[in-house]
Amino acid sequence: MATVGLPRTGAGRKAQIDRAVRVGSRRLVHEVPCSSTVRRSGIARPTASHRARGSSVASRSSRSRATAPDQGGQGRSRPRQADLLRKWSIKLDKRLGQHFLADPRVPDRIAGCVARYDPERVIELACGAGALSFALLEQGWPVHALEIDQRMIDLMREETAGRPFTVEAVDLAREDFKRHADGRRIVFAGNLPYQISSPILFGLLEVLAEPGVAAAVVMIQHEVAQRVVAAPGSKVYGILSVLLQARLELRREFVVRPGSFVPPPEVDSAVVTLTAREDPVLLGEDGTALVRDLFSERRKQIGGLLRRHRGLSLAQIPEMESATGLNAQARPETLSVDDFSRLAGWIRKLGDR
Structure with a gap:
């Protein structure tokens, strides 16, 4: 869920995006109490040890950047997603489950969750057109992105020229995330494609216990997030709940409504933070x-x-x-x-x- 297909005409594309942003300023993000941290069948807060745990720059190009006043309050400029997608003529690829994140508050809030862990480097999953990437860069963190769509790779390499951002072509459903654990304090972050969120979560399960890997902050389908944090006896408690909770502490941060995206998905999304348990249950x-x-x-x-x-x-x-x-x-x-x-x-x- 990183990019978008827009109407063919320029006016149609602009009107659809403008509507989404206007709605986004009113009621797109629904907060869930941050105490929704699951450990075993109960509730726990992130521990001090979890908070403490845990590239080359792309070449410049002559292509001009479309920028807008900074939405993150950092006094810098951030490219408008709508302008970038129009400029690069990006169209929806349904096979990749791509959706354009139009509400600028969402990437800022995800970056705020990442900031708890004070990373030296962020590994971004499915960067798309950079809605989250630019919010992370504004915090001063080097970002290495993993993206399967070559159009997005080309876009991001050019639009982030001169900034500490790198990107490589990766199929997240098959990625060995351990290869990114280099001893530095890192956080994985991203807006995961719905159709491959489960294999990605199990991939993250394997890397979160590695030295220096502090956390993963990911947006997934809200229904999956409910299953991830569910307690025994819940209707949605199941295999995913048990296997992830055995080795991870899971915190549901907030819910994102379909209107935050263009085109809107049919269901809500949710941001979840994953950290390694200090006392994992090895099944x-x-x-x-x-x-x-x-x-x-x-x-x-x-x-x-x-x-x-x-x-x-x-x-x-x-x-x-x-x-x-x-x-x-x-x-x-x-x-x-x-x-x-x-x-x-x-x-x-x-x-x-």
């Missing part, structure tokens, strides 16, 4: 498989599911209850991360007998 491959198997029938009782999926006998069910403290009549959707960990550990020991 392992067998524990991860157990979570997936049990949630395949989330409304069934775990006693029956364990007999069906793990071959337990009826006589072994009371032993499971005694060893794990779980009730065989409980359902997967009510189990916490720690519950899954104890259950996976007991099954592991059972197999070693």
